[in-house]
Amino acid sequence: MHHLVVDEWTRRPGWLQRLDPRAKLIVLLAFLVCVGTFRKLTVAAVLALGGLVAAGVILGKLPARGVAARALLVAPFAGPLAVASALSGQTGQAISLLMRALLSAAAVVVIVGATPMPRLLRGMEWLGAPRFFVLIVQFLYRYLFLLSEQAQHMRLAALSRGIGSRHAGIRRVLWRAAGGAIGVLFVRSHARAAAIHRAMLARGFRGSLVPLEELRMRLADWVFLLAGITLSAAIRLGVRSGS
């Protein structure tokens, strides 16, 4: 069974990993709001904001390349908008737009990479996300890899039966086969959910999962919270010329 690299990152022995998820989420929001309110980023602002992200990478012992690669996933969306903006003569705007998207994505990668999903979701619940919804996301994340693997197996099975050949005549058949594959996946997922539900009821599930440890804000969490908010605000206030 495969996992995401991000899951491995969250188990690294970094300082950022040990912090309270609530502190991390609040700092992340402060950073995102700070980045989002810059219309035109100056070089100084980009360096300062990038410095904060880099600090997060170091504190979480995260791979800088991996974080950058994941942040670049926003490029297909932000890229064309930036290019269009640059072509209409607003190069500054275009670069700002791209940097805002990249810095925001990098910040999300750092925090998600340093916080296991269940803890992150507990933080969100504490911040006010409905528990019903948080539980659904928990289940989604738990079975995501299982079902994806099932889909991969079905794909492999199809390929081994010669489905991969690009013969024009069989395209219609392929289309049906792919539709059928997803249909089967749907039925299996549905049945699996029912089985999971019965098993959970049998084990005494009553509508909520019991966390094994309480969330506690320690000194380090407060330091991180205050430092994160102060630095984000300071950068926004300090680099006034670019606003």
Place this chain on the structure above:
Amino acid sequence: MHIPDGLLSPAIWAGAYAVSAAAIGIAARQAQRSAQESHLPLLGVMGAFVFAAQMVNFPLGFGTSGHLVGSVLLAVTLGPPAAMVVMTAVLLVQALVFQDGGLLALGANVFNMAVAGLLAGYLPWALWGRSRLRWIALAAGGFLSVAVSGALAMAELALSGVRIAPVLAWAAAGLFAINGAIEGLLTVAIVRALAVLQTRTAEASATARRVTAALGIAALSLATGAVAMASQSPDALDSLVERTGIAGRVRAWVATPLAEYRLAWAPDSWWGQALAGLAGLALIYPLAVALARAFRKRRSA
């Protein structure tokens, strides 16, 4: 179509968050009411199914392939309220783990895809899902879901002051049209396969169908209106604010790039933006907490 962070203005993302939180809250309640079909694991596992289904590639010819988005498929099989909740969960995981869409932009993405897109996509099925035209309705629904979410995303970006050149707008429209057609065909192929596998689609009561149809029409007109407004002029939101007479203070909140240029010396504009963001948060927060409370009460009852 997943808008990343850093592109939307605070007024837009905060407003979208408020609307989406309310819509999903209501949808979650509705979904819980039809208890059997929507127990917790089912909604979570069906979200995982959407991810897995997106890994199955469909051959499109010309050496390319496409994959499913899935909102109409879920709406038809689980019913629109449950589908809205599942799609929201999918979008959250995509934003957190796959960098597909931003965290502040999540409200907007949820509104575009899980609320308006889904409702508009369900509209043809709600109207003609039981007639002979059902497969055509389903294909049209898939198309509408993608087209409406795409149009809303572009409109939100334009209203946030992102310059969208006409060329880019046409290219995006073409892309949405192609993706929409693919989504429609895929949804038909899968629901046909489900019929062969003898899975029932969600049966909605006449009232529920009428309500969702009305919401679908509302979503459709909203998308049309938003595109019209955004394409009219880059100042559309400004002029709207002025016309409705709440100019003055609000004007500073809705920061368009042109306003920025005029007030280049003033930090007001970004203070205004930050204030709008905070006001948005102040609006969302109690709403979310109240929703959470309501759910807790329901369960203990």
